[in-house]
Amino acid sequence: MGLDQTATLTQAEMEARIVRYGDLRPCKTAFIDAHTPGSDQKENFTIIGGGVSESADQHVHITDTPGFNIGAAGQPPRCRNSLHSHRTAEVFFVLSGRWRFFWGRWGNAGEVVLEEGDIFNIPTGIFRGFENIGTDYGMIMAILGGDDAGGGVIWAPQVIEDAADHGLVLGENGKLYDTKKGQSLPDGIGPMPVLSDEALKAFPEPTTQDVVPNYVARFYDLVALSDRQPARVIGPDALLKDRPGFDVDFITCHSIDPAPYTLDQHEVLMVQKGHWRVTWEGGTTALAPGDTCAVPPGLSHSVTPAMTGDCAMYRVRSTDDPAGRTLNGPSAA
Template sequence: MMTPPEMEARIVRYGDLRPCRTAFIDAHTPGSDQKENFTIIGGGVSEAADQHVHITIPHGFNIGAAGQPPKCRNSLHSHRTAEVFFVLSGRWRFFWGRWGDAGEVVLEPGDIFNIPTGIFRGFENIGEDYGMIMAILGGDDAGGGVIWAPQVIEDARDHGLVLSEEGKLYDTKKGQSLPDGVGLMPVLSDEDLKAFPEPTTREVIPGYVARYLDLVAMADRKPVLVIGENGILRDKPGFEVGLLTRASSTKDMHRHDRPSVLMPVKGHWRVVWDGTDLYPAGEATLAPGDTMSVPEDLDHTAYPAMTGEAALYHIVGTGDPAGLTWTG
């Protein structure tokens, strides 16, 4: 049985998130130097030694977030495993390709994007206020880090940041230098770059983007599987993502044989565990931006705690290898 204090330790409140402003190689590059990176569950892909990790329990996937003021962008990069974003707040433009001009899509709050693995991608806040996007990354080790487009590494070097072959950042303007025997991260060659596809907007959006309002309509009677082998976005990235709404929520308890994660996007949600809805062992209330890790084999349920719009993303690992998701 999990006590309320034990469960509270598995909740990361939006207001308690601890940002890292030097997480990646473009942290000093104009246009990218105001972004904040958050590692909520798992080690993430940060290249900074001072990145705070809120929950270290392995889940089979990582949970993170990116917060950026208007006109701030995240530079072009690629991952070896899945990278899924849903918009918590703001208006965001995602773009992809070697130079970021192969395709793009604009996402609003609640929209979700299962970005194809193996392509260069970036994103920027095109709204008028500070915005936040929540991220799900495949695997416990998030695939061994980030692969940067060559121009990103070159621009960063001009502003004092270099990346070692071990994936660690060094700030030359602070007098830091690579240890003896450690080289720079190799820049991808022209031959290497041929392995990165350049899909068009028309090719990507149908199979990789789901709009929040469409998902809400589909979740009018039961939760909708958004990402999964039989999901709206068909994929096996190592986890499944579902959307639960007021209309599809239930007070019936259920459990998973793996840790799962609850992430409200709209409204406040009451989570109860063990016992019954009327007599639970414990309960907690989640708000948008909060993240809750539910232990495996724990009976629990979640339903709206207040009137009004309510929607919650639910993530559970599947154990599938997080391989390439772009099929052309």
């Protein structure tokens, strides 16, 4: 399935661009901490693009990318994702549950708790982790900048060391090897080097006060802002001013324009709440919470509420901006 510009799509062709929440296929061995106690029950999903998974077992639902990747993480209560950093943008919104995000070399520089619908545009270049602090299984949806999502994950040294104690070794080729299964590093491939103390100095340690006002948007604030028009969430002129390689809008049943429209760029619809209907030249379909729909450039389509009641959606559009940014402000155009 390509993502080239098109004028029409059949029903089957559009369905191939939709990943339903109920069809998501998890990977429980996606990253180096998959055996580490406290992190060994998490599930990772790659929805659009290969993301940054380190496991050959990871299923990719849609391989072609629109300039960014879409993924998700599902975790039971008290399950933690270990401290890591990315070279490009990483944005999360909470689909379900209650989550604590923390950051810094040891995870104690700052933290924020996110509820359902909240969105966090995590600054590039800091170590970050997160855990489900709710009482039920929770899911967070992720947007990663760039077609290749920055070429992988940078782990805090203690994560690599802890993983080795539980049988997982990350090769310098970015692939995982499970010594519990008799696997070992191939000839000529060494282990992923641990960052030196000097290299660690390049990773900022921002406080909660540094991060939250500029990188977090709350669901109910966005609902209020989208009373008559979509709320601009991430972008150079948005609430969270940034240029991570994509723009993010928040729409509700009160702010969506039902008229058909056509774009020159890729658009991904990510339903947070309620049910929506997408209609295009060739068919129509409904989207439910957790569904992801990739609309190609050049396709005339409309998005409307499919049922009465509250509904909310994050809408992601590709841009020509670089797929990364700095802690101190938007990246250059």
